[in-house]
Amino acid sequence: MSKYFPAVAKQIQYEGKDSKNPLAFRYYNKNQKVGSKTMAEHLRFAVAWWHTFMGDGTDMFGGTSFQREWRKASNPMDRAKKTMEAAFEFFQKLGVDYYCFHDRDIAPEGDSFAKSCKNLETMVEMAKKLQKETGVKLLWGTANLFGNAIYTQGAATNPDAHIMATAAAQVKNAIDATKELGGENYVFWGGREGYETLLNTDLKKEQEKLARFLHMAF
Amino acid sequence: MKHQYDSDAATTLYFLKEYDLIDEFKLNIEANHATLAGSSFEHELAVASAAGKLGSVDANRGDLLLGWDTDQFPTDIYSTTMAMMIILNQNGLAPGGLNFDAHVRRSSIDPTDLFYAHIGGMDTFAKSLLIAHQIIEDKVLSKFVEERYSSHTSGIGAQIMSGKVGLEEVEKWVLNEKNPVLQSARQEMLENIFNSYIF
Structure with a gap:
């Protein structure tokens, strides 16, 4: 499979510290x-989907x-599928687990x-x-509870119970997806769980909400 | 958010304890979030690890001159070696790992740049693994640290730590002793030793 990264013809190899090949490892010898x-067992490297693809x-x-060639399709699901093809080509060529x-x-x-x-x-x-097919594994999955505009005032800590419930339902699906793929961990990042000003914030209540949210998740 | 409820490791550990969540979670420490929180990567790792709660790592680096999350690939051998010392001393991260929460710069436009970026990050951590493993094997730093706290292994130090004495007994002991003798903490010598394993 050499569809999206033709400039890298084969898997990156370990060539030792004197190698001048920019597409070789000088120290990482799996x-x-x-x-x-x-x-490989010590380092357990993972590629981050969001940044790389x-x-x-x-x-x-x-x-x-x-x-990016894999982001060119106009239909969002076609784009997602091409992105996934590119991702697995990349994992294999990099030799990451x-x-x-x-x-x-x-x-x-x-x-x-x-x-x-459904998507x-x-x-x-x-x-x-x-x-x-490739033997590549999922280190962890997580739910994006920060990108959508509904989360501007928090996900778990959002003052609106409807939004908090939506976030929780999204986490439920993300955990299910992670389990389905044999993910070895599940991560929570509270990028929007905080406040901008005390003038509109009940700090104690928000922390209780965040705790309740996490209790619901296991 | 200006004030984030999980802004650093100590804050998050407090939160997890306060709300009875501590047994269910470990921390995923990100280098760039550490520096944004006004701390260092190794401090955050050490705080999490000391609590037995270092679960996984978002391996990247920030830029101290920029006030946002630059999420660059890790290339600073000092920082990654300190990280690997902490990780090896807690016997690894599994089931966690080193996730490259990092992106290439806006001007690195070719798909091949993604390979260069990951190769650099992986090689930096692999070299750090080799260095950290050797430092730990040779016990050069751990011996010094052990010696530095050795006054707690016997006498009044052991009595304080085991809770056998209170303020009154301690005062009595101090009144009978001469003034304490200062010992050097030898930071520069230790930095040189650390460097000698890197280059």
């Missing part, structure tokens, strides 16, 4: 024993600068919560198949 474990070079002063994702990285949001769940289910099926 099966080399360090103490009782191999380097979804990142488009946008910063606060300018838009897209990367023209693990990857990590947010639910919204691997599957686009639909126009309803139910549609978003995730479809993409999890495809990921499961590719994991089986």
Whole structure:
């Protein structure tokens, strides 16, 4: 499979510290024993889906600068599928054992919560198949509870119970997806769990909400 | 958010204890979030690890001159070696791992740049693993640290730590002793030793 990364013809190899090949490892020698474990067992490297395949070079002063072949399809689900093909090609060529994702990285949001769940289910099926074919595993999954505008005032700590419930339902689906893919961990990141001003915030209540949210999740 | 409820390791550990969640979670420490919280990567790792709660790592680096999450690939051998010392001393991260929560710069536009970025991060951590393993094997730092706290292994130090004495007994002991003799903490010498394993 050499569809999206033709410039890298084969898997990156360990060539030792004197190698001048920029597409070779100089120290990472997967099966080399360090103490009782191999380097791969010690380091357990994972590729982050969001940055590596979804990142488009946008910063606060300018838009897209990367023209990724796998992001070109106009239909969001086609784009997600091509992105997944590119991801597994990348994992194999890099020779990495693990990857990590947010639910919204691997599957686009639909126009309803139910549609978003359906999209995730479809993409999890495809990921499961590719994991089986390649031996690449999921280190952890997580729910993106910060990108959508409904989470501007928090997800678990959002003052609106409807939004808190939506976030919890999203976590339920992300945990299910992670389990389905044999994920070895599940991560919570509270990027929007906080406050901007005490003038509108009940800090104690928000912490109680965050705790309740996490209790619900296991 | 200006004030985030999980802003650093100590804050998060307090939160998990306060709300009876501590047995269900471990911390995923991110290098760039540590520096944004005004701390260092190794401090955050050490705080989590000391609590037995270092679960996984988002391996990246920030830029101290920029006030946002730059999420760059880790290339600073000092920082990654300190990280690997903490990770090896707690016998690894499994089932967690080192996740490259990092992206190439806006001007690194080619798909091949994604390979260069990951190769750099993986090689930096692999080299750090080798260095940290050797430092730990040779016990050069751990011996010094052990010696530095050795006054607690016997006498009044052991009595204080085991809870056998209170303020009154301690005062009595101090009144019978001469003034304490200062010992050097030898930071520069230790930095040189640390460097000698890197280059």
